[in-house]
Amino acid sequence: MMKVYADPITVNCRKVLAGLALLDAPYEHVHVDYFKGEQKDAAFTALNPNAALPAMVDGDLVLWESNAILQYAADKLGRDSAYPQDLKTRADINRWLLWESSTWFPSCYVYLVENCVEPLLGGSADPAVLDAQAAQFHKLAGILDARLAGRKWIATDNPTIADIALAAPMHLHGWACLPIADHPNLKRWLTESVETLPCWRTTWVGEGFITERAALAA
Ligand SMILES: N[C@@H](CCC(=O)N[C@@H](CS)C(=O)NCC(=O)O)C(=O)O
Incomplete structure (x- = not known):
């Protein structure tokens, strides 16, 4: 069985x-506490030398990169609906997974750091940093918004791993003050499609979790 090393707050x-x-995959969850910095411990960096969460172990396979883990799990379990075999559909999904990791996540992450992490560490958001990111964020959000015009899901008539990957950088969008209001198709997809999925709802870890932990650490 796959063993997944993760802290669901990230x-x-x-x-x-x-x-x-979403894949209905059986796995064992090993909690690695991000706020305690356990991703930097030798026990974890032996699995992922990047000292970054998550990682996955399945027999003799050790895998890091979240999207690679989802691709592997879908293929291992033969979940064609969530990661179709059709050449062009798969190329489309792979494109979104690569774009998410290389381009979309880094832009959303600026808002998460400034509006969630900085206050959590006792500081405050730097408006200059947020201003400097705004044009890039709106350009990228506009690309997603155009794709989602008239569509319930990103790639097919069903949710795929592309929907989950693209939504993940927005998972605390309210608290991170992600400016999604200008992108109605994106907002509708996130709040009415992704956020109503059982797989999304059952993995919610919200602000209360973080502030409780911050209070414990103080
Ligand atoms: N591209 C990697 C990114 C992994 C990553 O950045 N993980 C963050 C949490 S979301 C992390 O653990 N960063 C290390 C740190 O902040 O100490 C993936 O998709 O798995």
Whole structure:
């Protein structure tokens, strides 16, 4: 059985846990506490030398990169609806997975750091950093918004791992003050399609979890 090392509060762990739930994948969850910095411990870096969550072990395979973990799990279990075999559909999904990791996540992450992490560490958001990111964020959100015009899901008539991967960087969008209001198709997809999925709802870890932990650590 797959063993998944994750802390569901982080974007890429929430992505893997929600994606595995979408795939109805059996797995064992090993909690690695992000706020305690356990991703930097030798026991974890032996699995992922990037010292970043998540990681997955299945027999002699050790895998990191959240999207690679979802691709592997879908193929291992033969979940064609969530990761279709059709050449062009798969190429489309792979394109969104690569774009999410290389381009979309880094832009959303600026809002998460400034509006969630900084206040959590006792500081406050730097408006100059947010202003500097705004044009890039709106350009990328506009690309997703155009894709989602008249569509319930990103790639097919069903949710796929592309929906989960693309939604993950927005998982705390309210608290992160992600400016999605200008992108109605994106907002509708996130709030009415992805956020109503059972796999998304059952993997929710919200602000209360974080503030409770911050209070404990103080
Ligand atoms: N591209 C990687 C990114 C992994 C990543 O950035 N993980 C974050 C949490 S979402 C992390 O653990 N960062 C290390 C740290 O902040 O110490 C993936 O998709 O798995």
